[in-house]
Amino acid sequence: MENSQPSLTIDDGVLPQAAALPPEEPSLPPGEWIKKNLFSTPFNAVLTVVFGAIALFFIDLFVDFVFSEERRWNGTATNLRLLMTQGYPESQYIRIWVSVGFLAALTGLCSGIWNAGDAVSMKRISTWFMSTGAFGIIAIALSPLDTGGKTTWFIASAVSLAIGLALWYGLGDQKRRSTFVRTPYLIYGAIAAIVASLWVVPYGNYTFSDGVLTNEPDSIVAFTTRWPWLVMAFILIGTYIAGRFAPASAARVFKPILIGLWVLSPLIIVWVILRDPELDWDHVISTDIPMALGFILIGGALLYALSKPGLGEIGKLAGFGLLLFAAFHWLAAFFGWYPMLQKARLSFLFLALFAMAAANFAGDRRTRLQLVFGWGIFMAVLHYFATMINTASTLEFRGDFFLGGYALTLFVSVMTLMLSFPLGVMLALARTSRLPIFRLLSTVYIEAIRGVPLITILFFFSVVLNLFLPNGMSVSETAAVVTGYTLFSAAYLAENVRGGLQSIRRGQFEAADALGLTGSQRTGFIVLPQALRVSIPPLVGQAIATYKETSLVAIVGLNDLTRIANAIIPAQSEFLGVQMENLILISFIYWVGAFSMSKYSQKLERRLGVGER
């Protein structure tokens, strides 16, 4: 479970001082290391040879498979876009890139501001290079095949081995151990190198766009791939640098905003990606923007006036009057007396709420302007979202057309996790509640769900959910699947959280009681934080399972990553039967996601463990 070499990873980026290190034996050179660890006794030598041979045999099979003449990797390469986003219209692709860029900026800023990542010693990095290189050379040398790709990989492996050896022998023993590189530099450096290589290395240009199939094995990748990724890399690294060197005062302000943006990011991205491509720009310019500006400016002026010190009862009355006015509009809409944009009704309601809070901001100019700026930002966000979703087509998820491929996989897993986590925590609390009715309901629910296979639940919801809804209302296949999956996942999360709840010692409850905390304060401040911390390993296990098991939605007919790889690409007339290549690629994609989650959870456990030590 724990890192194999914990002594080499340092928590929180605090580098140990060389003087504080215990005296350590000098590291063995690679040859000596092999002798000591692999061939120390005749018996160990036999074991090494036997198991090494078995491992090499399987590796060899895999290499032969990958580099075989029969593999048609161009089928996979041509369909990368299909695998990622299925039929998302090419003309609107900028939105996908805007979303990826948004996430890249968030990631960069956060890792910079929080100074994320560990430090890795030079010694370890050089062993990575050496072992990768040696492994590659052996695996390729043993393969009897003779194709062009093999030579390239062989050279790459040799270069890796050479870099590793150079690092090993180039730095003195003491230096190698005490030189640390921070993981963000490694990761961002690797990303920069890969993106730069898109511009020089002839990976081949395979695209299918506007009905034209391009197949140029010896050219560099398509223009539409090179450019966006270059921009993304710049955003990622630029925001990292910005965050890293931001002054502490700015960092303090940005931290809560960034956390909020992470929480909102799935919704923001869904809106950006799914809103109607045919946005009515005339309406936006003639109505939406003026209305937003009007509310921001006139509302702001009103709030500034209402926060005048010493206004007394008049301010309260004005706020109350506004509230009545807003409430009247909601009534009017309910009974259909006269039409008004929902957005305006919402804005009036919030204006009333802000006005009622205005007395709290009575004071000097700065305090009053805080309220006005807060109002302006709030209105801008509200009107942005309202405009984005205030079009007919975005109210339903167009699962069969818009969303597919890896985007659908991510959508289903992220939505499921976001919705099932609070539900699961509530179920766990209900199951440990003192009130028998909560306990009974929660137990029945959890045991019922846990007794049914996931695939049954998915079928059930995709067919039955629409029958339960009131007349005139329907949900798309995707929404139905997310609903079913959320209910399923919540039951398992609840059991994980319950395990954590039961591990809290009685003394913690007593201490909270003795201090006079109420039941909900005790749960929220004392019990749940500790219980969730204990549950991190099983919760992340559940998250990983959720992410991988989204592949089951293929069975109910959604075009997720697995289904496209397994059924759709092999049916294309150009790439009939190209299936195994796709499956290898998507295995790698799934693995990257699951492995990062598992690594991250290990880190989280270590960091949160501070309180337990």
Place this chain on the structure above:
Amino acid sequence: MSISDATTAVSEELASRDDMIVCTGVDKWYGDFQALKGVTATVKEQEVVVVLGPSGSGKSTWIRCINRLEQHQGGSIVVDGVELTNDVRNIEKIRSEVGMVFQQFNLFPHLTVRDNVTLAPKWVKKQPKDQAEDKAMELLTQMGIPEQAEKYPGQLSGGQQQRVAIARSLAMEPRVMLFDEPTSALDPEMIKEVLDVMKDLARSGMTMIVVTHEMGFAREVADRIIFMESGEIVEVGTPEHFFTNPTEDRTKLFLSQIL
């Protein structure tokens, strides 16, 4: 019940003070086992009462009944004029006036020392953050550990943790402090630092009930000593009376075993 009450030996001044805690015939059962048998005792304002007795004698059970960590099944407990009943408001009122320090410290391991101390004032007493934090630093300074404010409980020694626990209780500005064997889980070299803090607290006029095995503390600090055995109060008296001239045989036996 034969209690040789030596209250007469206690000063007139103490007897004239207001009652802080009045327990009358308190009964408590665990299943068929009766843990408290008609415990009757009165604690005056600003009085320090030390409760002694062999393990399993009901000392801890009794003080845990006073802030409703255990529910008594017979008799009555009145704290500062409020009777402890099933009424939640009474329980909340009493808990906000009665602080408790546990044998196992029971600090919140996921919060820093500062947050441990400020949590209840902020959320129960609705104090502003700044005020609560100033008060916390003042208390931690009083406990001699202001430099530990940003650490987590797990990073402190046992003695430091117990002092944080005392600060956490005092932050609620209680009128009574209950100590449930506060030094029993500590290494010998740390007992003194906790006892010193408790002595200071006693001198400052806090009403205290202390369950302990520290005879030196009892002799030096207590206004009265209550000796319990098998769920009953056997003998009550001043430290002088208790250690030099106990009247009950059971008390004599206990003292002969420990001294």
